[in-house]
Amino acid sequence: MKAVITVTGKDVVGIIAKVSAACAENHANIIDISQSVLDEYFAMIMVVEIDQIAVEFTKFVEKMEALGAENGLVIHTMHEDVFNAMHHI
Amino acid sequence: MLNMNDILETIHMIEGENLDIRTITMGISLLDCVSEDEDRFCEKIYDKITRKAEKLVAVGEEIEKMYGIPIVNKRVSVTPLAIAGGALSRDGFVKAAKALDRAADTLGINFIGGFGALVHKGFTPGDRNLLAAIPQALCETGKVCSSVNVASTKAGINMDAVKQMGDIIKETAYLTRDNDSIGCAKLVVFTNVPEDNPFMAGAFHGVGEPDTVINVGVSGPGVVASAIKRAGDCDFSTLADIIKKTAFKITRMGQLVAYEASRRLDTPFGIVDLSLAPTPAIGDSVAHILEGMGLEQCGAHGTTAALALLNDAVKKGGVMASSHVGGLSGAFIPVSEDQGMIDAVSAGSLSLDKLEAMTAVCSVGLDMIAIPGDTPADVICGIIADEISIGVANTKTTAVRVIPAWGKKPGDMVSFGGLLGYAPVMRLNEKSPAAFIARGGRIPAPIHSLKN
Known part of the structure; x- marks a missing residue:
């Protein structure tokens, strides 16, 4: 199973490093990253595998959210089912 | 395969366009709570509702977190009280409304629906007592919603019920006059009422439904x-x-x-x-x-x-x-x-x-x-x-x-x-x-x- 992590906020040094480190710490394997910076505004979408994650998925969602709050970013983590349900028959 | 445009579209719908799940409503049958004793009836309905819906709010919040989509309301609908509490007096129905309100407080939900009656063809004594109790019940509770079905395409319109609802709405407005007559915002008069509607104030759990259900x-x-x-x-x-x-x-x-x-x-x-x-x-x-x-x-x-x-x-x-x-x-x-x-x-x-x-x-x-x-x-x-x-x-x-x-x-x-x-x-x-x-x-x- 996969989850989608979206990160948005003002660009600073080390955002990807921090988010990636949190993923590694929780055993979420990154399989895709798409990232851009527009007018100092950072936006990233990351797809991670969550079959092996070390904590319950909802706890992982909370941890990532907290990481965002600590760094002035907005981080949303959503289960892939929501995108599949909406866009695939 | 996840597509970036699809992901962005979904996120934009939630963040920028207010997409949400408006309500998860658990329907609960109260038919097995029947009792002639008012206090016993109130105890039974309180127990059943709080037992069956114990995890409703927690599960709603978990799903919200998992999918990242807001679930605005978690609610409960019950068998129309006039049916489940057919033996109650007017005062008994007011007590039952308070029991529903207490159950809603215990569960942490914002509304509970089903303080109502189906009178499209006529009244039972229970229907009459419930209707008489509506104004006081809506005044003395905060989360109880009431609906009365006064007509259907099959039965026609019970104009006696329509007449009574006019008086009930006026009295409810008067009793809740200090609060912009808010009691009336929790009272709906229906025809062809659906038995599985999850939205308030008209939600109730129809008699053809299973013991519990998620809508x-x-x-x-x-x-x-x-x-x-x-x-x-x-x-x-x-x-x-x-x-x-x-x-x-x-x-x-x-x-x-x-x-x-x-x-x-x-x-x-x-x-x-x-x-x-x-x-x-x-x-x-x-x-x-x-x-x-x-x-x-x-x-x-x-x-x-x-x-x-x-x-x-x-x-x-x-x-x-x-x-x-x-x-x-x-x-x-x-x-x-x-x-x-x-x-x-x-x-x-x-x-x-x-x-x-x-x-x-x-x-x-x-x-x-x-x-x-x-x-x-x-x-x-x-x-x-x-x-x-x-x-x-x-x-x-x-x-x-x-x-x-x-x-x-x-x-x-x-x-x-x-x-x-x-x-x-x-x-x-x-x-x-x-x-x-x-x-x-x-x-x-x-x-x-x-x-x-």
Whole structure:
């Protein structure tokens, strides 16, 4: 199973490093990253595998959210089912 | 395979266009709580509701977190109390309403529906006692919602019940006069009432339902409004297609949440109600969808046609997205809960008569409309009779939720707070229908009810 992590906020040094480190710490394997910076505004979408994650998925969602709050970013983590349900028959 | 554009579209719908799951409503049968003893009955219904729905709020919050989609309300609907509590006295029903309110507090839900009766063909003694208890029950509880079905296409209209509802609405308005007559915002008069509707104030758990069931109401007027805006100048076929596609996506979200809630709560999945339910929040208005189609303001001539197109396209798009569609399913047009409607009424563009016409093609009826506090009960009965006739003749659900706001005159503002919003008091036709209403008895069912 996969989850989608979206990160948005003002660009600073080390955002990807921090988010990636949190993923590694929780055993979420990154399989895709798409990232851009527009007018100092950072936006990233990351797809991670969550079959092996070390904590319950909802706890992982909370941890990532907290990481965002600590760094002035907005981080949303959503289960892939929501995108599949909406866009695939 | 996850596609970046799809991901961005979904996130934008949630973050920028107010897409949400409006409610997860657990229906609970109270038929096995029957007792002649009032206190015993209250104890049994409190115990059953708090036992069966114990995890409802927690599970709702878990799903919210997992999918990143807001689930605004978690609610409970129960068997109409007049049926489950058929042996109760008037005071017994007031006690039972308080037991429901306590159960809602314990569970942490914001509304509990089912303090109601089905009287489309006549009254049982229990129905009479419950109806007599409604004003006091709504005054002395905060979360209990009441609905009374006074007609159906099969049975015709119980005009005695319509007459009584006029008095009940007036008394409820008086008893809750210190709070802009808010009691009336929790009281709906129906025809052809659906037994699986998850939306308040009309939700109840029908007698043909299983012991417990999960029904989910989706929403998303903002998503539809944005899609129409993006499409720009297109013809009606294209417009209908855009609404259908959007409704499909919204409903798929509802189906996913309903399925997951049903699994986690070990409760059968009932239906997804694919309604466009507005809120007073900016960008969450059904009126703005109609205006986005090209009307200068909601209420202009053409509004009924626009609403008919919207209502039909929402159903067509949603029906394939869910395994079971039910409830009210369509576009709601509550005045106080929709910023565009509030503005249209304030500007004089939207009259009660136009709203009545719109209810012939929307999913419910005259909803959350503030009327002058000195409106005679007979006039309220006339409003109910007209609206109910539209439903009976068209084999559809219609309903009336009007608030005769105590001490308020046309043009004054009434505020209910939260999702219930605020509304300008509307002007009514003051000619009296008293002699018509006083006839009593039943208006016979229309000829097309004889389908067998």
